[in-house]
Amino acid sequence: MEMAKAEVKVKEADRAKQSERRWSSCAVFVPLISVAIALAVSSRNSASIVSLLTNRSCRCPQELQKYTGVVEDCCCEYETVNSLNGEVLHPLLQKLVRTPFFRFFKVKLWCDCPFWPDDGMCRLRDCSVCECPENEFPEPFRNSLKHDLPSDTLQCQEGKPQAIVDRTLDSRTFRGWVEADNPWTSDDETDNSEMTYVNLLLNPERYTGYTGPSARRIWDAIYSENCPKYTSGEVCQEKKVLYKLISGLHSSISIHIAADYLLDEAANMWGKNLEMMYDRVVRYPDRVGNLYFTFLFVLRAVTKAANYLEVAEYDTGNPAEDASTLFLMKQLLYDRKLQAACPLPFDEAKLWKGKSGPQLKQTLQRQFRNISALMDCVGCEKCRLWGKLQVLGLGTALKILFSVDIQNEPDTSVQLQRNEVIALVNLLSRLSESIQFVHEWGSLSEKPGKVHRSDPAAYDITKWHGLWELIPGGWFTRFS
Numbered sequence: 001m002e003m004a005k006a007e008v009k010v011k012e013a014d015r016a017k018q019s020e021r022r023w024s025s026c027a028v029f030v031p032l033i034s035v036a037i038a039l040a041v042s043s044r045n046s047a048s049i050v051s052l053l054t055n056r057s058c059r060c061p062q063e064l065q066k067y068t069g070v071v072e073d074c075c076c077e078y079e080t081v082n083s084l085n086g087e088v089l090h091p092l093l094q095k096l097v098r099t100p101f102f103r104f105f106k107v108k109l110w111c112d113c114p115f116w117p118d119d120g121m122c123r124l125r126d127c128s129v130c131e132c133p134e135n136e137f138p139e140p141f142r143n144s145l146k147h148d149l150p151s152d153t154l155q156c157q158e159g160k161p162q163a164i165v166d167r168t169l170d171s172r173t174f175r176g177w178v179e180a181d182n183p184w185t186s187d188d189e190t191d192n193s194e195m196t197y198v199n200l201l202l203n204p205e206r207y208t209g210y211t212g213p214s215a216r217r218i219w220d221a222i223y224s225e226n227c228p229k230y231t232s233g234e235v236c237q238e239k240k241v242l243y244k245l246i247s248g249l250h251s252s253i254s255i256h257i258a259a260d261y262l263l264d265e266a267a268n269m270w271g272k273n274l275e276m277m278y279d280r281v282v283r284y285p286d287r288v289g290n291l292y293f294t295f296l297f298v299l300r301a302v303t304k305a306a307n308y309l310e311v312a313e314y315d316t317g318n319p320a321e322d323a324s325t326l327f328l329m330k331q332l333l334y335d336r337k338l339q340a341a342c343p344l345p346f347d348e349a350k351l352w353k354g355k356s357g358p359q360l361k362q363t364l365q366r367q368f369r370n371i372s373a374l375m376d377c378v379g380c381e382k383c384r385l386w387g388k389l390q391v392l393g394l395g396t397a398l399k400i401l402f403s404v405d406i407q408n409e410p411d412t413s414v415q416l417q418r419n420e421v422i423a424l425v426n427l428l429s430r431l432s433e434s435i436q437f438v439h440e441w442g443s444l445s446e447k448p449g450k451v452h453r454s455d456p457a458a459y460d461i462t463k464w465h466g467l468w469e470l471i472p473g474g475w476f477t478r479f480s
């Protein structure tokens with residue numbers, strides 16, 4: 001016992017010495033960096049930039065190495081995820097979600113909450129969804145947009161009936177897609193007059209001002225009633241999965257809010273809010289871990305459905321663009337680096353083995369359907385759009401991984417709807433963006449006191465991103 005204590009003390013003393021040495025290296029190089037930056041930047045903002053850079057240079061290795069090893073309950077390491085995402089997945093997904101097939105999402109947007117009436121907490125114009133201008137639509141979408149709409153449809157679409165699409169054109173445009181129900185989600189995904197098409201590129205997921213009790217009660221209802229946090233000793237993976245997926249999605253939503261934040265409403269100035277990213281996500285290792293978990297879970301679903309996705313018709317009436325969509329999709333499904341480094345991102349075959357498996361699955365399905373229904377209560381149209389899309393994406397991943405047993409029943413093939421595929425790929429892209437953002441900016445945000453809310457220049461550090469390139473490569477990693 002005494003020996004063990006002595007050992008701990010020696011280790012602590014070693015660590016203290018190492019840290020001292022690190023700080024003394026910082027003491028030598030910080031002034032050098034400061035001079036370089038001060039020369040490069042001559043405005044009043046230079047001080048805050050220098051402070052940002054020096055913080056980065058003095059970061060302790062423990063902080064940098066917090067996310068190492070295998071992502072809990074997955075089969076792939078943090079470092080592998082970061083490099084695969086940066087080199088392959090993020091660039092590919094960015095292209096894929098911009099194609100005509102993936103940028104139009106069919107959704108029932110109006111406020112139809114089964115649990116409580118919306119109390120209109122959304123205060124910004126950015127809450128509302130911007131509909132597709134007609135020339136943005138794939139050709140076959142452009143006709144017969146005039147319907148007799150129920151009055152609340154008009155209200156929810158700010159009185160613009162153009163957003164409604166004729167479904168006969170839809171089925172002609174997207175040949176070969178079935179309209180079957182997803183047992184994991186509450187929405188009836190089959191086409192009906194309540195559905196509207198939204199161009200996702202015109203409606204980026206970002207800060208909308210939706211906050212306070214209205215937003216809080218949705219998250220509370222999700223966590224407390226439908227996926228309570230498991231106890232720390234929980235070993236049953238099935239019981240953890242739903243909480244981790246929702247928490248990972250929540251992290252991703254928070255990161256998108258922080259990544260594209262309204263810094264100054266009067267000046268309409270948008271930028272990064274690293275303090276918010278730290279406060280909401282980065283300071284909680286489990287929330288970061290859950291983001292990586294959700295990413296790997298959805299990635300596994302996409303690769304598991306490869307046989308289906310590689311022959312699906314990405315037909316929007318533009319042969320050149322549609323061929324490019326299919327090409328990008330195949331690149332994603334069969335990327336060699338991905339297959340070599342992380343062939344099985346998540347192993348769903350390990351789940352549902354025990355006697356209680358079927359019952360647990362039913363419970364999970366019911367809970368997820370409730371979460372899906374709760375999306376109709378989100379009191380901000382744009383948040384509802386992304387909430388619905390991402391929950392449908394998760395529901396699609398759950399359907400692929402837990403409702404189709406390709407191993408034991410190779411003849412059962414997965415059947416997806418067009419909208420499910422769009423949601424799945426857009427969700428993967430959102431998660432990939434979040435991982436990229438945390439990887440790039442996460443450590444910088446770990447010094448919250450140094451990035452001041454009152455200094456937009458320090459906040460909007462995208463502007464200064466290029467300054468990193470002025471510093472010789474390897475300095476930060478060598479001396480931090």
Ligand SMILES: Cc1cc2nc3c(=O)[nH]c(=O)nc-3n(C[C@H](O)[C@H](O)[C@H](O)COP(=O)(O)OP(=O)(O)OC[C@H]3O[C@@H](n4cnc5c(N)ncnc54)[C@H](O)[C@@H]3O)c2cc1C
Nearest residue numbers: 206207208209210211215218219247250251257287383387
């Ligand atoms: C479906 C949905 C979509 C939304 N989309 C947007 C949007 O696009 N733009 C926008 O500006 N706002 C959006 N919001 C609102 C946003 O998510 C927050 O609710 C709001 O910004 C207020 O944040 P908050 O700091 O009070 O904490 P919240 O994010 O509301 O979190 C509530 C509580 O949940 C817990 N929690 C937080 N993060 C996690 C996590 N990762 N894992 C586990 N527990 C966690 C914490 O206890 C926290 O106090 C959305 C809300 C919902 C429900």
